[in-house]
Amino acid sequence: MNKPLSINKSFSLVLIAGLLSLMIGCASTTYDLPPVTDSDTSTGPQPAQTYPAGEPAPSIDSEETDLQAPEPVLPSTNPAVTSLTNQARAQYNTRDYQTAIATAERGLRIDRRSPELYLIIAQSYVQLAMPQRAEQFVQQGLRYSPSGSAVAEALLRVKEAVSSGF
Structure with missing residues (x-):
């Protein structure tokens, strides 16, 4: 009777070790992020400047204070998401x-912020005469699409079609 108990203990230990290694692997996942850049070309922290008591700090010219906002960094598109978007669009067109x-939802599992995928799903639900589902996906797509973009405009057209009852 001790034999089955030792097998269960061994199995439990292997199972726990596997789960722990899986959790550690997930915790150490790194993301490919763009490097942080700084407009300052110096290579280290600058010491704080101090001024003797009674002396005013030097003034800064207005030209130096006109800082330009950095250009927004657009996230790179995952090739798998691009492929799934193209597949979903082709399936919609046929x-x-x-x-x-289903294909667009697979893409959303990879990148939930892809407004094109929300558009495809919303348009598909319109074609299937499911306006409530279409409206849900329009709202999500609008959340992630830049205002004024072609995708945002298409999502707004779908929203208008749903609101008018097709």
């Missing part, structure tokens, strides 16, 4: 709306 939705 009127395979259910498959287009």
Whole structure:
């Protein structure tokens, strides 16, 4: 009777070790982020400047205070998401709306901030006469699309179509 108990203990230990290694692997995941750049070309921290008591700090010219805002860094597009977006769009164009939705949802599991995928899903739900679902995906897509972009404009057109009852 001790044999099965020792097998269960061994199995439990292997299972726990596997789960721990999986958790450690997930915790050490690194992301490919763009490097942080600074407009200052110095290579280290600068010591604070002090001024003798009674002496005013030097004035800064207005030209030096006109700082330009850095250009926003656009996230790089994941090639898998791009491929799934293209697949979903092709499926939509062949009127395979259910498959287009499934493919776009796969893409959203990789990158939930892809407004093009929300657009494809919303358009597919419009074609399937499911306006409430279409509206949900329009709202999500608008959350992640830059205002004035082509995707945002298309999402707004879908929203208008849903509001008017098609």
